[in-house]
Amino acid sequence: xxxxxxxxxxxxxxxxxxxxxxxxxxxxxxxxxxxxxxxxxxxxxxxxxxxxxxxxxxxxxxxxxxxxxxxxxxxxxxxxxxxxxxxxxxxxxxxxxxxxxxxxxxxxxxxxxxxxxxxx
Amino acid sequence: xxxxxxxxxxxxxxxxxxxxxxxxxxxxxxxxxxxxxxxxxxxxxxxxxxxxxxxxxxxxxxxxxxxxxxxxxxxxxxxxxxxxxxxxxxxxxxxxxxxxxxxxxxxxxxxxxxxxxxxxxxxxxxxxxxxxxxxxxxxxxxxxxxxxxxxxxxxxxxxxxxxxxxxxxxxxxxxxxxxxxxxxxxxxxxxxxxxxxxxxxxxxxxxxxxxxxxxxxxxxxxxxxxxxxxxxxxxxxxxxxxxxxxxxxxxxxxxxxxxxxxxxxxxxxxxxxxxxxxxxxxxxxxxxxxxxxxxxxxxxxxxxxxxxxxxxxxxxxxxxxxxxxxxxxxxxxxxxxxxxxxxxxxxxxxxxxxxxxxxxxxxxxxxxxxxxxxxxxxxxxxxxxxxxxxxxxxxxxxxxxxxxxxxxxxxxxxxxxxxxxxxxxxxxxxxxxxxxxxxxxxxxxxxxxxxxxxxxxxxxxxxxxxxxxxxxxxxxxxxxxxxxxxxxxxxxxxxxxxxxxxxxxxxxxxxxxxxxxxxxxxxxxxxxxxxxxxxxxxxxxxxxxxxxxxxxxxxxxxxxxxxxxxxxxxxxxxxxxxxxxxxxxxxxxxxxxxxxxxxxxxxxxxxxxxxxxxxxxxxxxxxxxxxxxxxxxxxxxxxxxxxxxxxxxxxxxxxxxxxxxxxxxxxxxxxxxxxxxxxxxxxxxxxxxxxxxxxxxxxxxxxxxxxxxxxxxxxxxxxxxxxxxxxxxxxxxxxxxxxxxxxxxxxxxxxxxxxxxxxxxxxxxxxxxxxxxxxxxxxxxxxxxxxxxxxxxxxxxxxxxxxxxxxxxxxxxxxx
Numbered sequence: 039x040x041x042x043x044x045x046x047x048x049x050x051x052x053x054x055x056x057x058x059x060x061x062x063x064x065x066x067x068x069x070x071x072x073x074x075x076x077x078x079x080x081x082x083x084x085x086x087x088x089x090x091x092x093x094x095x096x097x098x099x100x101x102x103x104x105x106x107x108x109x110x111x112x113x114x115x116x117x118x119x120x121x122x123x124x125x126x127x128x129x130x131x132x133x134x135x136x137x138x139x140x141x142x143x144x145x146x147x148x149x150x151x152x153x154x155x156x157x158x
Numbered sequence: 159x160x161x162x163x164x165x166x167x168x169x170x171x172x173x174x175x176x177x178x179x180x181x182x183x184x185x186x187x188x189x190x191x192x193x194x195x196x197x198x199x200x201x202x203x204x205x206x207x208x209x210x211x212x213x214x215x216x217x218x219x220x221x222x223x224x225x226x227x228x229x230x231x232x233x234x235x236x237x238x239x240x241x242x243x244x245x246x247x248x249x250x251x252x253x254x255x256x257x258x259x260x261x262x263x264x265x266x267x268x269x270x271x272x273x274x275x276x277x278x279x280x281x282x283x284x285x286x287x288x289x290x291x292x293x294x295x296x297x298x299x300x301x302x303x304x305x306x307x308x309x310x311x312x313x314x315x316x317x318x319x320x321x322x323x324x325x326x327x328x329x330x331x332x333x334x335x336x337x338x339x340x341x342x343x344x345x346x347x348x349x350x351x352x353x354x355x356x357x358x359x360x361x362x363x364x365x366x367x368x369x370x371x372x373x374x375x376x377x378x379x380x381x382x383x384x385x386x387x388x389x390x391x392x393x394x395x396x397x398x399x400x401x402x403x404x405x406x407x408x409x410x411x412x413x414x415x416x417x418x419x420x421x422x423x424x425x426x427x428x429x430x431x432x433x434x435x436x437x438x439x440x441x442x443x444x445x446x447x448x449x450x451x452x453x454x455x456x457x458x459x460x461x462x463x464x465x466x467x468x469x470x471x472x473x474x475x476x477x478x479x480x481x482x483x484x485x486x487x488x489x490x491x492x493x494x495x496x497x498x499x500x501x502x503x504x505x506x507x508x509x510x511x512x513x514x515x516x517x518x519x520x521x522x523x524x525x526x527x528x529x530x531x532x533x534x535x536x537x538x539x540x541x542x543x544x545x546x547x548x549x550x551x552x553x554x555x556x557x558x559x560x561x562x563x564x565x566x567x568x569x570x571x572x573x574x575x576x577x578x579x580x581x582x583x584x585x586x587x588x589x590x591x592x593x594x595x596x597x598x599x600x601x602x603x604x605x606x607x608x609x610x611x612x613x614x615x616x617x618x619x620x621x622x623x624x625x626x627x628x629x630x631x632x633x634x635x636x637x638x639x640x641x642x643x644x645x646x647x648x649x650x651x652x653x654x655x656x657x658x659x660x661x662x663x664x665x666x667x668x669x670x671x672x673x674x675x676x677x678x679x680x681x682x683x684x685x686x687x688x689x690x691x692x693x694x695x696x697x698x699x700x701x702x703x704x705x706x707x708x709x710x711x712x713x714x715x716x717x718x719x720x721x722x723x724x725x726x727x728x729x730x731x732x733x734x735x736x737x738x739x740x741x742x743x744x745x746x747x748x749x750x751x752x753x754x755x756x757x758x759x760x761x762x763x764x765x766x767x768x769x770x771x772x773x774x775x776x777x778x779x780x781x782x783x784x785x786x787x788x789x790x791x792x793x794x795x796x797x798x799x800x801x802x803x804x805x806x807x808x809x810x811x812x813x814x815x816x817x818x819x820x821x822x823x824x825x826x827x828x829x830x831x832x833x834x835x836x837x838x839x840x841x842x843x844x845x846x847x848x849x850x851x852x853x854x855x856x857x858x859x860x861x862x863x864x865x866x867x868x869x870x871x872x873x874x875x876x877x878x879x880x881x882x883x884x885x886x887x888x889x890x891x892x893x894x895x896x897x898x899x900x901x902x903x904x905x906x907x908x909x910x911x912x913x914x915x916x917x918x919x920x921x922x923x924x925x926x927x928x929x930x931x932x933x934x935x936x937x938x939x940x941x942x943x944x945x946x947x948x949x950x951x952x953x954x955x956x957x958x959x960x961x962x963x964x965x966x967x968x969x970x971x972x973x974x
Contacts, residue, residue, distance in 0.1 A: 053195075061193035062175045069171075079163060097194035105202035109332075109933030113198060115882035130192045130199070137174050137189065143167035147160050 041085050044075045048089035048138065064090055064134060065141035072145030079146045086142030087135045095131030102127060181338045183274070184879075191335060201332040201933035209967025214974040217244055217316040222971040224249065225955060227964045230928035230936040233477040233955040240313045242480045243494045245971055247317025247344070250474060254491035254930040255321065256331040257470045258348070259341045260875060261492060265351040265358070266291050267547065272339050273879075274550040283573060286545040287559050288358065289566040293591045294350035300593040302346065307597045311346040314494035318344035332932060333876065349597070352492035357590040359465070361622030361641075364440070365703045366516035369584075370807040372654045376424045377802050383652075385817065386809045386826075390694045391706040392816045393741075395713035397625060397637060397691040398674045399681055406697035407672055411665040413647040420656045422649075425520075439894030439901040440464065441705055442509035443731070444627040445685035445712055446635040448678060453721040457914045459629035460727050461498055461507025462906035464899050467872045469884055469938060470930030473497075473908050475922065477955060478604070485604040486954050488908045488924065495600040498908060500920060502954075503607045504630045505912040509686045511623030511639050513702040515589040517650075517664070519564045519657030523583055528560045528570060534659045538563075564657060565591050585657060587664065589642055594620035609634045609677065616640045617670055625686035631914045637684045638675040639691040643668045646699045668698050685712040687897075706812045707738040707895040724921060727911045732947040733897040734773040739783050742815050743769065746786065749822075749842040759850045775865040775891040782862065784893070785853055787811060790845035794818075797829045811895065865889045870902055872925055872941065874932070883932045890945050909949065921949035 048064075048071045055063035068086035077085065102110045102123055110123035119125040178189030191197045209226055222236040222245045232249050236242035250258065263269055267285030269278045301307045322341055334341060367387075375383060414421075444461040452458055465472055473488040478496060487499015498507050524530040530537040540560035547555040560567040562585045569575065570583035595618050602615030612628045616638055619626075623641025628634070644651070644664040655662040674691040676684060689709035690702065714737065715730055743766050755763065762782045769779035791808055799806045809817075817824050822838045829836050836844075853862060860866035870890055874883035892900035899905060905925070913919040925944040929936035943950070953964060960968075 056193065056195035060179075061189050061196055062179060065171055065175060094192075094194055098199050101194060101199045101202045101204075104204035104206065105933060106205050106935070108935055108937070109198070109202035112882045112932050116880060121882075130194065133178065133188060133192050137171065137178065140167050140171040140174060144164055144171050147164040147167055 040075055040077050041081055044071050044077060044082065044085035044142075045089045045092075047071045047075070048086050048142070049093045052090060052093055052138070061134075062137065064138050068138040068141040069145035072142035073149055076149065077146060079143055082146030083139045083143045087139035090138035091131045091135035094134035095127055098127045098130045186336055186338055196328045198332055198335055198933075200328045201335075201931055203929075203931065203934045205935060210969065211967075212970045212972075214972050215244075215248070215320045216974040217313070217320055218971055218973040220973060223960075224969040224971065225960065225965045226967040226969070227953060227955070228966050229475075229940075229950060230966075231475045231477070231953075232969075233479070233953075235479045235957055237481065239480050239482055240309060241971070242478050243310050243313040244317035244320070246476070246478060246489070246494055247314040247319075248321050248971075249317075249476070250489070250491040251318040251321035251344070253928060254470055254474060255318075255341055256333040257875060257930050258318070258344070258352075258492050260333070261355060262342075262348040262351050265294070265355040267545070270547050270549045270555070272337050272550060279547065279549070279555060280575065282547050283545075283555075283557050284568075284575065285358075286547070286557055287566055287568045287573060288363070288586065288588070289559070289561075289591055290351065290354050290358065291347075292543070292561075292566065293354045293357075293588075294347055296591065296593050297350040297353065297595070298347050300595045301350065301597050304595055304598055306601055307595055310494045310597065310601060311349055314349065315344050315346050331930070336880070349493050352490060353596050354590055356490075357622045359622075360440075360510045360624075361513070361515050361590065362588075363516065365512060366514050366518070367703065367807050368514075368516070368518045368652065368654055370805050371652050372425065373802050373804040374799075374806055375422070375653060377798060380422055386813065388813060388816075389699075389701065390690060391704075391812055392820070393710055393812070394690055394693065394706055395685075395709045396689060396693050397639065397684070397686040397709070398676050398693075399679045400693045400695075402676055402679070402692075404672075404674075404692065404696050407669050408645065408666065410697060410699075411645060411647045413649065414661040416656075416661070417649070421653060421662070425654070439899055439904050440510070440512075441688045441708060441894065441899050443685070443687045443708060443712060443897055443899075444507045444509045444625065444637075445683060445716060446627050446629045446637070447683040447716065447719075447722050448635050449633050451682045451716075451720055451722050452913075453723050454913065454915055456631070456916075457629040457633055457635050458722060458724060458727055459500075459505040459507060459627060459635070459912045459914070460731060460910065461509070461627065462731050462909045463498065463508060463510075464904055465907040466904050467907055467925050469872055469874045469926050469932075471907065471924050471926030473924045473926075474928060475924070475952075477953075479955075479957070483605045484954070486920070486952060488910070488922070491930075493597065493600075495597070496604050497600060498910060500912045500918060501604060501606070502631075502918070504612060504628060505914060505918075505920075506603055506606075506612065507627045507910065508624040509627075510688055511625055511641055511691070511702070512688050512704050513623045513639075513641065513643055513700060514651060515621060515623065515641070515643065517587045517644075518568075518584045518654045519562075519587060519662065520654055521560075521562055521564075521567055521570075521583040521585050521657050523560075523570075526571065528558070528567070528572075528583070531560075531562055532658050533563060540567075560585075562657070564663070584654060589644065590621045592620060592642065594618070594642065596620065608632065609636055612636070613638070625688075625691070627684065627686065629912065629914050631916070631918075633914075634678060635684055636675065636677040637686060639673055639686075641673070643673070643698075643700065646701075648699045650699065652701060668700075672698070681717065683716045685709065685716060687712050705810070705894075707736070708897055708899065711735060711737045711897050724911050724913045724919060728909075728921065728947065728949055730897065731906065731909050731911070734891045734893075736771045736773050736780075736893070736896050738811060738815065738895045739769075739773075739780075740771040741819075742787065743771070743783060745815070745819060746790075746842055746846075749839050750846055751839050751843040754843055754847065758854060759846070762850060762853060763846075773864065773891050773893050773896050775863075775889050777864050777891075778862040780864040780891075780893065781856070781867040782849070782853060784867075785856075786846055786849040789848040789852075790814070790842065793829070793841050793845040793848070794826055797831045798826065801830070864891060868893070868902060870900060870905070872938075873903070885938060885941060888941075888945060909944075911949065918954060920952040920954070922952050923949050
């Protein structure tokens, strides 16, 4: 449940932040969510990773489909990814996901320290 | 432990963000660039996107409705001129902002600011040394002096800037994201810069052969030069029909007394530099047929300007409707108005005049500082302009350009354009540096009602010289070769001239009324195809880089055509019959020594023997012919020209053929580097053998099919940096010397046919698409139809047709 909640919150707030703030705002979101929701560090990483992987992958896939691949085909040649739109979407999803994952890891690893303080 | 984990993951996160938020040379900041919310993905336009918008913008005076048709052509309906030009600026920016920004940087010699490349630094320096910004500044002053062009400019610029001001990081055009910079505010100066860019392209360094000729006069006598570079080709079909009387209304100046010793004599001290030359064919066609030759009885005007074909294209199609005009046609993103097109009464089009409007003067500086030069018997100070070229790396390259009474010193010891043997300094006298207001011509032309209005409009046009064709609904057809052309003495400006006093300066201008022109000639049609405009009876000396064969082809065809329809004109614009090949091939075949020909070579000859001289995509004969002719040029010219040892320019194909045909014992035939005397037959055969060995190699790769040999492409403006944005291996026929002059990179950039019926019937197409965005389905959607020779019916929308099926979006502008 917590995993799902963290994933959903990270994705939703990253999307909103992305409208107004630079792309790396997703790292702040992932960090905050991981800080607020109790999870093992590994799970926190995975939740944020999944969230942005799905968000960026999903958004780019949607854009790709609505554009009927006009741009993705050209960009995938330029990158170069052999003109394969799929690789470009995958690359996009992975780049965002990695940043989010590590940011969540950072947030999550800070959390027990706060908890112990509160318990004491 | 947790602290360690925290530190490690935080460091990794920050490092990742740092790496992904930073540009690494040519690689954009990947985090930013890949973000679906702000990155390149935002350029991917949804196919089902609603194109309608409502915009309230400061700078507008009232409401403007823009209807986008199914080809994304905007039809602008404005209640006043100001708003129409404002919206034109806005739309140009909306669809072509990156291109506009980039081209203005290219004109001003500022490409180094955005692209890291040493070759570009040289390009930028050359633009500065040609005085491009200097010329544009002079032009802006002139345009702003006139109240109507001032208003047009200000409105247009405000419109472009209204679009720029509303850009967000997400909506920034793709190329800005790719190269990592921001668009600059638009200005009236940038409009002028674009017009100067056209002057540089169509009447610039590539059209002045003074430097090469100066090298060559070390080898060739004055008489020989006149044979190699004739003012009038034997087969010329001039624009103005022969027999049209000419007279000079001013006295033609006499050459200075010192010409033989100071001008025609060999001058080894000039030692000129590498000269940038266009790499491909240059040219254009236009013609108009009067009602007496058409099926309908109404005149038809046709135009296909040949420019470099690029993505995005140089053209943008639109209709502009205001209380003072209803103009339709091709516009240049960067300048206000309709450039080639028509209104409800008249139609107009252009081809390049090709006249030489640049002369070079040798400058003697007092010392290496270049602060003073010898002129009229004393040391005069130059005006030194320090050019600062900002480079992407952050460095600033400073270049001092000395301005003399003639113009800027383009080459001197600080800038040799890649030629280390340069020992001299040359200043450039160029008509594009003189005050002029070309924009006023388009302003008036877009509103012209008849021939008199057209004549009144074109007088404002100085450079680049153009053949301006005209047709009206009332049945007039006319053409003027228009521009401001220097009044020269016979021979003036062929070579670099002494620049130590006034004696070699231009002596004035050819009067406007003496510019070659014709109205309703008896032959019932008018044509221009970059040939010399007039036969030898024209009283003025008008050197230029003219092209003869296409004019011959158009003249031949139009003179026999009757009951012409717009469909006939489409066929003619796509015609690939080579009149030059039809003359040359039988001549070469008659002079080949068949005893030296082997079986494989016979196959090539057979192909030529049965050729119908059509340069079609799938045929092999054009490959064989062109390779043979190229070899022949080498065989005939290389020996003499190699002794020049410096930059040279070969005579045209037409001239070579005419020399050989006129005199089969011409002294140029012999290879001067061998002890024996070669005959014409020997040389033709040698050239064929050379070509055959090349062809044999090529045959294995491409079967000698013309389109594969030609390798036509339409590249993005960033060329090799973004091959994925261009189109390659285009299967199309044509070549520089046929009407459909589609070479490797240049070709018919806008084909237009306007039938002057009561309700105008017009057709047009250009090889790209309305949108400059590689993520749009309108980016290159015209190309396949263009290759196939198809046309679109141009829809002059009426205000009553707002619910027409062809409309796919409406942009409503109102004042904020």
